[in-house]
Amino acid sequence: MRIGVLTGGGDCPGLNAVIRGIVRKGTQLYDYDFLGFRDGWRGPLEAATTPLGIPEVRGILPLGGTILGSSRTNPLKVVDGIRRVKENLDKYEVDALIAIGGEDTLGVAATLHEHGVNVVGVPKTIDNDLNATDYTFGFDTAVNIATEAIDRLHTTAESHKRVLVIEVMGRHAGWIALHSGIAGGANVILIPEQRFDMDRVCAWVEQRFRINYAPIVVVAEGAMPLEGQMMVKDDSRDAFGHVRLAGIGEWLAHEIEARTGKEARTTVLGHIQRGGTPSAFDRWLATRFGLHAVDAVHDEDFGTMVALRGTDIVRVPLAEATVRIKTVDPALYAEFDVFFG
Amino acid sequence: MRIGVLTGGGDCPGLNAVIRGIVRKGTQLYDYDFLGFRDGWRGPLEAATTPLGIPEVRGILPLGGTILGSSRTNPLKVVDGIRRVKENLDKYEVDALIAIGGEDTLGVAATLHEHGVNVVGVPKTIDNDLNATDYTFGFDTAVNIATEAIDRLHTTAESHKRVLVIEVMGRHAGWIALHSGIAGGANVILIPEQRFDMDRVCAWVEQRFRINYAPIVVVAEGAMPLEGQMMVKDDSRDAFGHVRLAGIGEWLAHEIEARTGKEARTTVLGHIQRGGTPSAFDRWLATRFGLHAVDAVHDEDFGTMVALRGTDIVRVPLAEATVRIKTVDPALYAEFDVFFG
């Protein structure tokens, strides 16, 4: 048996741990051969391969990134994409394929499975917004990084009596903002799931100063104020003449300054949330995903993906992964109201 | 309503986060008063109290230890203990008690509940060995600390071509050893649940050297070799004349040296695994436990404790917490066989 492996979509700590788990168990227990496809779906589409065996996975457990490379190439959007992928799988005598990736990558996997490809999926999203699994690897690392940053902001907020805004990842789901904000003791947490009211934000900010502290505001990159609270000029060019929109973090800091008269500063964590060595939790989860994905291949349980339920790794239909995005439940968000302000 | 709060047993990162969650929600949402009892059950037993309100819980979220102190005092083992506890609760007009602790602390809580005390429990064990909950706070922090230590040992093991043994916590359950060993890429992981065979350990060690690497051995403090493999002298005094037993980590290093002729060195992490600032996961979990414990009081759902199931916080009977210890399932342990040697 020869198994192909690919990683697609955005960077996520733990990808290498998954690959290592797959290769170690597949080689040692099931005597499989492995073939690496480069740069996500570009690999099988363009026959871009790389050797993948025990030597290639040595020492990669703690490393960020992916030894297989990644891309957002989508064979479904390429003329004859599915046929070319199938031809290349045949050409390299690949019996089954393990695809590690998010909604898009797994969506392609689901379609290929309908076209007869033996495929098993491993879910990956730094944003933790996949409905079919309790957690995805990479998320815990991102939350730890954001939490450490918030920890560091506290003393400075106090010393300077400034509002400190920190923008974290999360275009459609506020999980990183919520978890790191609660873990870091933030005073305001703004998520994409619920448009925020600048009046309320400023009330929290002022309440915090009243008791002689300074507020930390965590904002997900996809969070937005209520309709009408954000005035965008017709001329959306910045001071240097480039067409651009400032991030929500910067906008928020300016708006808070303008409304409350308090100085505000912004930190934009950006890509440091999705790079570097994974946390212990993410290495554990990613390793187990890898071990169980190769078991699914062995069981010929194709068209499924591995998922975490409680402390168990289970299998769910690949289609499930892409059905519904997991966003922050308003009831969960409301649990933390007592920490705001 | 006045609510008493106490923390019992060993130190565990996240205790302060629980206390803060309880006090913030209880005060702001339910308008409760709080009273802190000092040093676990010694507090209500000896009427040792301390003020507990919003000011006392400011800034404690990231701090290790417990602002309420802890002890292993057990009122069930004290003459008239239960009566004295009840008298003191009456004296301070405490309507309900939230007890944060492990098997012993919650065992007392269960007994007191049978004697009519309104008590809610919050489970706490660094070893993660409580059956009623998926995870306990403090465990993730300990695993991260042990994993970082293992990470650092790898390069040195290689450079020195030495066996490096690291002893981690876990008297009865091997969760910390297993999680940190897998996350750290250890070559041998030894847990209390299964007596290990020195022949097999040495075979793994030698296999590792054969491919020109050096082995990392993670051993839980409670792990033991097969019967007859550990020779203990009649005279159990150490070289300095003190009565003592060396830890299993040191014993293992000496035994591996003696059997394989390879140099071996030991690291004993000890109490650094249970101190210091909690990981983001532990702060999140501990905070949620605190919020839900005070909800249980509000619902007058006494005799219960909060627990994690998947991503939900649920309530289970206090008795359940002490019924059965959660040890590492042999099937789970066997999943990782492919990484050994």
Place this chain on the structure above:
Amino acid sequence: MRIGVLTGGGDCPGLNAVIRGIVRKGTQLYDYDFLGFRDGWRGPLEAATTPLGIPEVRGILPLGGTILGSSRTNPLKVVDGIRRVKENLDKYEVDALIAIGGEDTLGVAATLHEHGVNVVGVPKTIDNDLNATDYTFGFDTAVNIATEAIDRLHTTAESHKRVLVIEVMGRHAGWIALHSGIAGGANVILIPEQRFDMDRVCAWVEQRFRINYAPIVVVAEGAMPLEGQMMVKDDSRDAFGHVRLAGIGEWLAHEIEARTGKEARTTVLGHIQRGGTPSAFDRWLATRFGLHAVDAVHDEDFGTMVALRGTDIVRVPLAEATVRIKTVDPALYAEFDVFFG
């Protein structure tokens, strides 16, 4: 003897370690009394004081911020400022004053010394730009934080084949950018001391992609391109209508995208560089500064400040601290040319 202590200027990890060193040695060895002045020079100016003794300095060694608070209040810019400060020092029977701060704070100290106040200085600047001392505390912490961030960016830069720009502190001196850039293995480092040429920056960026890697660009907040390379529109309002200038990091990312066609993303570390727990080096240096500052008081060596020379703590005239800013020597900067691109 009663000694006043104050901390002025921006936040800096290690301030509390200095205070603790002063109070521990002053109290235990010299039997001094201490009085804390709040919020820098605002303290003696407005008679804002706080108790300062052994109990107040317990546990503060690892904490960021300053227990005395800080501000940028300058008594030299206040009517009758010097007279009011001297009156308050007399009123509280303060025999000598230890001022911990940067150029501005120590400039006031120097002037007060000329007016007969017994003052000793401790230099503080996160930017490490004081000429009279090899290093200032806080700097090592900031460099470590920035380096860890750069470490995390590497894998993501590769996986995404993106240019990653990281903006670090340093308005007038590029020390943080240079040290963290070299320690983090950056491919371009831009400092305020030398205007950069966008053509050269883009050449480095493209060179990096040619060998199939992705570039990390570290830029100090005060760095600027060559005259004429930055076009600023007359209308310096941002897309939301606020008057503002985007930071240099964001500008750079947009400019690189525009010129090279490669995607670029920005991380702005902001205040997380100056908050939180100090590194071991900074705690050691800050503690020694505190111990030696109180020795200077004991020796009545007023008008001096402590400074690091090699591994020794020496005393230099206060005036020296403010004479000349220590910027990155072009020769030192040129040493690292081989790492660019």
Place this chain on the structure above:
Amino acid sequence: MRIGVLTGGGDCPGLNAVIRGIVRKGTQLYDYDFLGFRDGWRGPLEAATTPLGIPEVRGILPLGGTILGSSRTNPLKVVDGIRRVKENLDKYEVDALIAIGGEDTLGVAATLHEHGVNVVGVPKTIDNDLNATDYTFGFDTAVNIATEAIDRLHTTAESHKRVLVIEVMGRHAGWIALHSGIAGGANVILIPEQRFDMDRVCAWVEQRFRINYAPIVVVAEGAMPLEGQMMVKDDSRDAFGHVRLAGIGEWLAHEIEARTGKEARTTVLGHIQRGGTPSAFDRWLATRFGLHAVDAVHDEDFGTMVALRGTDIVRVPLAEATVRIKTVDPALYAEFDVFFG
């Protein structure tokens, strides 16, 4: 020109940064070829070589260990060792050799230089005990690791009211113990340079409990009590029958328990202090050492080694490195008396 490079002695974070600095500058600026010798002096002795060029040094900056391997092989103790080394250098047409290592490694280098070999040295000792340089790389990393461990012990010491002993590296010099002990706020610091008095240690321990805190004791592995205070049994076998001496940390914990009646626990950091990723300071220093070592070769300034003086890298005769070990000055140690107890 072809330059040989080797790393000898114990593991030390920063070795790879030195190698990278040498190769990058040597290749790009001076157009040198490089040859790696494997495992310290074993390399030139046994003609064990490995390719060394720009591709080999990619990505190694943050990695612990050494890509060249290390050993304690000493050609001066091998029959015909010097002749064999010289023959192999000739055979591989090596024009100059850069030796990175401690006292022993550089001692060999000095002797070889006397025998006409073109050699430049780079000093390396995790213990920071080389007299010729202000600091050596690796030391700052070790101190940070030990300090973080001490930080974590504090809360647990308090909660458990236990004495916590932590044993750190330092056979002959107490630099790591002193720096980490001061940075971590330890209550007792014991170094090899000065035999400690158990009576005084116990007095400090008891003083700490009197004010209701719990003591942290940092002890260097080479520290010893006063003559006569350590009773060693004739029979120096441990409880398991192996010949061994317990480490000083364990001995100390038992002795404190026996004398004061307080519970004591030990952490032995061991090799985690010398492995893993280097701190920013160590990467900066190691990189600069590498750059300057290759400059020394270019200047044909053989028989020298690079050294740190203040913020400058200078060259000193190789012989100087081995003349005198740098131990903790009693006056420096005494500076910190005010923190003990």
